[in-house]
Amino acid sequence: MPLPLLDYLDSVKTRDPAARSRWEVLLYPGVLALGMHRVAHWLFGGRLFFLARLVNHLARFLTAIDIHPGARIGRNFFIDHGFTVIGETAEIGDDVTIYQNVTLGGTNPSTGVGGKRHPTLRDGVVIGSGAQVLGPIELGAGVRVGANAVVTKDVLPGTTVVGIPARPVPMDVVHYSPGFVPYGTPCGEDCDPARARLTELEEELAALRREVAVLAATRQEAPEAKAS
Numbered sequence: 001m002p003l004p005l006l007d008y009l010d011s012v013k014t015r016d017p018a019a020r021s022r023w024e025v026l027l028y029p030g031v032l033a034l035g036m037h038r039v040a041h042w043l044f045g046g047r048l049f050f051l052a053r054l055v056n057h058l059a060r061f062l063t064a065i066d067i068h069p070g071a072r073i074g075r076n077f078f079i080d081h082g083f084t085v086i087g088e089t090a091e092i093g094d095d096v097t098i099y100q101n102v103t104l105g106g107t108n109p110s111t112g113v114g115g116k117r118h119p120t121l122r123d124g125v126v127i128g129s130g131a132q133v134l135g136p137i138e139l140g141a142g143v144r145v146g147a148n149a150v151v152t153k154d155v156l157p158g159t160t161v162v163g164i165p166a167r168p169v170p171m172d173v174v175h176y177s178p179g180f181v182p183y184g185t186p187c188g189e190d191c192d193p194a195r196a197r198l199t200e201l202e203e204e205l206a207a208l209r210r211e212v213a214v215l216a217a218t219r220q221e222a223p224e225a226k227a228s
Contacts, residue, residue: 011076015097029063030079037067044069071104074123081129087118093141096121099129107135122157 009022012031019025036059043052052069060066063082067073070088077092081100086092090104106117116136121127125139128147133139140157149166160169 008076011095012078015078016080028080029065029082030084033059033063033065033067033079033082034073034077036062037069037071037073040067040069041071041073071118089116089136090118091120093121093123093125095123096125096127098127099131099147101130102127103132103134105132105134119151 006022009025009031012025012028013019013022016025019028025031036055040052040055040059043049043055049069056067056069065079065082065084067084067086068088068090071086071090071092073092074094074096076095077098078096079098083100084098084102086104087106089106092104104119104121118136119133120136120138121133122139122141122143124142125145126143127133127145128149130148131145131151132149133145133151135152137152137154139145139151139155140159142158143155144160145151145155145166146160146162146169148164149162150164151161151166153165155161155166155168161167162169
């Protein structure tokens, strides 16, 4: 096997503890889909659009993964399990991981106008299962998108976002999992922005109640002091 292929298979093994060997990784649908996309993208670049689409449809039939031949994909890209859709103008950097049922979708299909319509994912991005990343937005290096999140705006590098619409997690995800975060989702209750905000409001309410109690006590003491 050529060394670049070995490096790629090893990069997949580091992200999937279920893989026992490189040969097993070769059977993964995401690996097959990427290999066929390389062929389709080469044909697309040579303006052999029909042949590129033919390879694309064959790959989708075999793997349930639909990568448009025009999508630009970097090194060590891994789709875990499959059922993923990647649009024509999507750009994906190096060492990106996508889990099942993810869509890198475009916007404004009714206008028929071309151009940049799909997301750009920088190096090291992790997208959890079921997430939808829509439009010509950019996810910076090291971004993590939680499962089932819907992302429609740019995300700064190193940020973890969860929810619908996706919002940044108000904490350091290293607390949960240093480095690579499987499914892009920290495993802890506090990663829900709504729950975190609710906790903040409850603390503010408790503080206000304490202040009101102090004021009430002060008012009661004032008449007693005048009477004496």
